[in-house]
Amino acid sequence: MSSSEPQRPSLGATPPPKERSLQDSLQYIKGVGPHIAEKLNKLNIRNVETFLRHYPKRWEDRTHFPSMAQVRPGEYVTLCGKVVAVSTRYTRQKLAITEALLDDGLGTVKLIWMNQPYMEKTFRALSSAQKEVVVYGQTKREGWSGSSYVLEMQNPEWEELGEDGDTLSANRIVPVYPSTEGLRQGRLRKMFYTTVQEYAPLVEEPLPPEILLRHKLVGVQHAIQQIHFPESQSQLAAARRRLVFEEFFVLQALLALRRRANSHDVSGISFSVNREELQQTLSNIVPFTLTNAQQRAISEIAANVTSGRAMNRLVQGDVGSGKTMVALAALLMAVQNGYQAAIMAPTEILAQQHAFLMSRLLEPIGIHVEVLLGSQTQKQKNRIRDRVITGLAQIVVGTHALIQEGVDFSKLGLVVIDEQHRFGVLQRQALALKGVRPHILVMTATPIPRTLTMTLYGDLDVSILDELPPGRKPIKTHWRSQEKREQVYKGAQTLIDEGRQIYVVCPLVEESEKLQAKSATQLAEHISLEVFPQYRVGLLHGQMRPDEKEEVMAQFKAHELDVLVSTTVIEVGIDVPNASVIIIEDAERFGLAQLHQLRGRVGRGEHASFCILVANPKNDDGVARMEVMTATQDGFRIAEEDLRLRGPGEFFGTRQSGIPEFTIADIFNDMDILAETRETAFQLVEADPKLIRPEHHPLRRALEKLRDNMGMMNVS
Ligand code: ADP
Numbered sequence: 001m002s003s004s005e006p007q008r009p010s011l012g013a014t015p016p017p018k019e020r021s022l023q024d025s026l027q028y029i030k031g032v033g034p035h036i037a038e039k040l041n042k043l044n045i046r047n048v049e050t051f052l053r054h055y056p057k058r059w060e061d062r063t064h065f066p067s068m069a070q071v072r073p074g075e076y077v078t079l080c081g082k083v084v085a086v087s088t089r090y091t092r093q094k095l096a097i098t099e100a101l102l103d104d105g106l107g108t109v110k111l112i113w114m115n116q117p118y119m120e121k122t123f124r125a126l127s128s129a130q131k132e133v134v135v136y137g138q139t140k141r142e143g144w145s146g147s148s149y150v151l152e153m154q155n156p157e158w159e160e161l162g163e164d165g166d167t168l169s170a171n172r173i174v175p176v177y178p179s180t181e182g183l184r185q186g187r188l189r190k191m192f193y194t195t196v197q198e199y200a201p202l203v204e205e206p207l208p209p210e211i212l213l214r215h216k217l218v219g220v221q222h223a224i225q226q227i228h229f230p231e232s233q234s235q236l237a238a239a240r241r242r243l244v245f246e247e248f249f250v251l252q253a254l255l256a257l258r259r260r261a262n263s264h265d266v267s268g269i270s271f272s273v274n275r276e277e278l279q280q281t282l283s284n285i286v287p288f289t290l291t292n293a294q295q296r297a298i299s300e301i302a303a304n305v306t307s308g309r310a311m312n313r314l315v316q317g318d319v320g321s322g323k324t325m326v327a328l329a330a331l332l333m334a335v336q337n338g339y340q341a342a343i344m345a346p347t348e349i350l351a352q353q354h355a356f357l358m359s360r361l362l363e364p365i366g367i368h369v370e371v372l373l374g375s376q377t378q379k380q381k382n383r384i385r386d387r388v389i390t391g392l393a394q395i396v397v398g399t400h401a402l403i404q405e406g407v408d409f410s411k412l413g414l415v416v417i418d419e420q421h422r423f424g425v426l427q428r429q430a431l432a433l434k435g436v437r438p439h440i441l442v443m444t445a446t447p448i449p450r451t452l453t454m455t456l457y458g459d460l461d462v463s464i465l466d467e468l469p470p471g472r473k474p475i476k477t478h479w480r481s482q483e484k485r486e487q488v489y490k491g492a493q494t495l496i497d498e499g500r501q502i503y504v505v506c507p508l509v510e511e512s513e514k515l516q517a518k519s520a521t522q523l524a525e526h527i528s529l530e531v532f533p534q535y536r537v538g539l540l541h542g543q544m545r546p547d548e549k550e551e552v553m554a555q556f557k558a559h560e561l562d563v564l565v566s567t568t569v570i571e572v573g574i575d576v577p578n579a580s581v582i583i584i585e586d587a588e589r590f591g592l593a594q595l596h597q598l599r600g601r602v603g604r605g606e607h608a609s610f611c612i613l614v615a616n617p618k619n620d621d622g623v624a625r626m627e628v629m630t631a632t633q634d635g636f637r638i639a640e641e642d643l644r645l646r647g648p649g650e651f652f653g654t655r656q657s658g659i660p661e662f663t664i665a666d667i668f669n670d671m672d673i674l675a676e677t678r679e680t681a682f683q684l685v686e687a688d689p690k691l692i693r694p695e696h697h698p699l700r701r702a703l704e705k706l707r708d709n710m711g712m713m714n715v716s
């Protein structure tokens with residue numbers, strides 16, 4: 001064993017036998033048979049290495065428990081006591097409600113389970129055996145009992161204290177792991193204990209010694225031991241900080257390398273752009289003057305595409321800030337240099353709208369636009385593919401159908417991804433791979449705080465559209481209960497009579513697309529027959545054929561319809577400036593980001609606009625969302641509130657943002673560590689761009705692993 005091995009005071013120091021490896025399969029772990037291995041697979045644990053990196057979700061200090069007499073309602077707490085009473089009753093709807101009273105000598109708390117009648121037997125057994133039980137959950141106030149409140153806890157996590165004489169679960173800081181059905185904490189803890197003991201000494205330190213020293217970080221082996229079985233709160237904090245640092249650092253190093261590779265690689269396509277000519281063309285075809293922010297973004301793009309290096313740029317701007325025109329300018333640059341350009345959008349309706357706009361503006365100056373959608377017939381697709389491969393199609397607009405096999409370009413020079421947060425990293429990459437290092441422009445309305453954007457998209461240049469086109473009026477947002485629906489419709493009627501158009505968004509049906517379509521159809525019938533028989537009402541939902549959707553959108557655009565009843569298919573990108581009211585039914589079912597996007601469908605022209613949220617929220621969360629929406633129209637503030645209400649896990653979930661999920665880091669609360677790692681990683685890459693110094697070899701290996709996990713194919 002090497003002398004640099006850190007001390008492992010709590011876990012003994014048996015050196016691992018030579019043949020052990022972190023790549024060992026799970027069955028090498030004591031207590032893991034095929035059955036448990038399968039459960040671990042469900043948690044994305046594939047081998048010993050990923051097992052060690054499966055960190056606890058929280059820790060309980062079981063050296064002392066708070067007294068039940070002192071706990072307040074609303075707190076998340078761990079309590080310990082004996083079961084003194086158990087009962088089950090049934091509601092009229094035949095719902096079983098099981099209750100158990102837990103007592104710690106100073107107070108009691110009532111535990112409640114819905115529809116888990118078997119809990120009664122379990123807890124009776126615990127009660128007669130006089131076992132101590134540990135519970136974790138949020139306390140609620142139940143009511144007076146004698147002179148004090150009785151607290152209750154619904155569906156608590158629980159376990160027997162020191163189950164099977166298990167010393168890992170009592171009298172210490174105890175790890176609680178993300179688990180899956182049928183895998184109890186006590187069992188997990190034992191498996192972790194032996195694995196950490198046997199394998200942690202094999203983990204290679206990816207961080208260079210100099211960085212450990214400078215940032216006062218503990219070594220990786222020690223950190224892994226302490227994160228699983230901390231000896232004290234301060235050891236735990238040090239371990240966590242180190243592992244968070246590592247996770248961010250490795251990602252930042254990857255981004256730094258990519259950015260460097262991009263900026264030093266001169267094999268990109270070089271366009272020539274005559275700014276005056278471009279300006280002239282734009283002002284001939286665009287019916288308004290571009291905002292300064294749009295001009296700035298276009299200049300930044302021009303600088304990229306003429307540099308000889310491949311562009312990787314993100315355009316970020318709130319809904320309605322005019323990102324499409326920036327894309328249009330970029331498309332022109334490509335086409336005027338004899339290259340094809342592709343633009344990918346997340347929905348068919350948005351793709352069609354882009355195609356419609358692009359053809360209208362560009363066909364008159366002789367540029368040929370095609371649109372490719374998943375739901376087109378095979379014959380249509382074949383015809384379009386032919387035009388794409390021969391180069392006849394200069395601009396190709398489409399959905400993810402663009403990235404399918406069989407779509408080949410003759411000379412792809414630019415890829416634009418609209419609403420990029422709707423696509424995964426892989427999908428973006430796949431489109432870029434249809435060309436030879438094409439320029440890439442991604443656009444998003446996800447208003448992530450600027451510092452965060454720079455950090456998370458460290459390999460991209462960023463243009464920000466921080467200015468709305470002139471003449472926009474604020475969208476007045478009101479929250480109305482369902483009982484006031486009639487009044488809402490009356491108000492809308494006045495505006496329709498003034499010549500405006502309105503959207504009605506139907507309630508969200510999560511079960512299936514089919515049910516969603518059905519509910520939209522019913523609402524449309526109701527509105528056209530009973531609410532607004534005097535107006536022209538249209539219907540739009542995801543199950544319609546593309547030509548039907550296109551037809552309805554075209555009619556709405558041409559003001560041949562007054563009212564459009566729709567599902568969330570209009571959520572992103574749809575642009576009809578004469579529409580000035582959006583009524584969102586059952587608004588409490590939608591997330592904040594979604595509501596903000598939906599609201600962005602109005603307020604796109606010079607008319608005063610309204611967003612009406614019809615909602616009877618059933619919980620505080622729903623109320624909070626309605627209040628945020630009525631209080632502000634600022635996408636950044638809404639994003640922050642969203643983060644706060646939903647938590648970073650969901651907000652930055654891989655699917656939504658294309659951002660990798662972190663195993664231990666919390667992007668919101670660990671922002672300062674993120675900033676620290678970014679600077680350090682970029683410095684390191686600057687000093688040793690190929691990571692050839694021996695002290696950087698372990699980092700290089702860690703990067704390769706991350707790269708494999710992220711499936712980034714074009715990382716050089
Ligand atoms: P988003 O950033 O949400 O994609 P769009 O590109 O759809 O926004 O633009 C929103 C609306 O603003 C469209 O109707 C568009 O024609 C209009 N618009 C864009 N730029 C300007 C401008 N400079 N002046 C006036 N209207 C503009």
Ligand code: MG
Nearest residue numbers: 323324418573
């Ligand atoms: Mg858009």
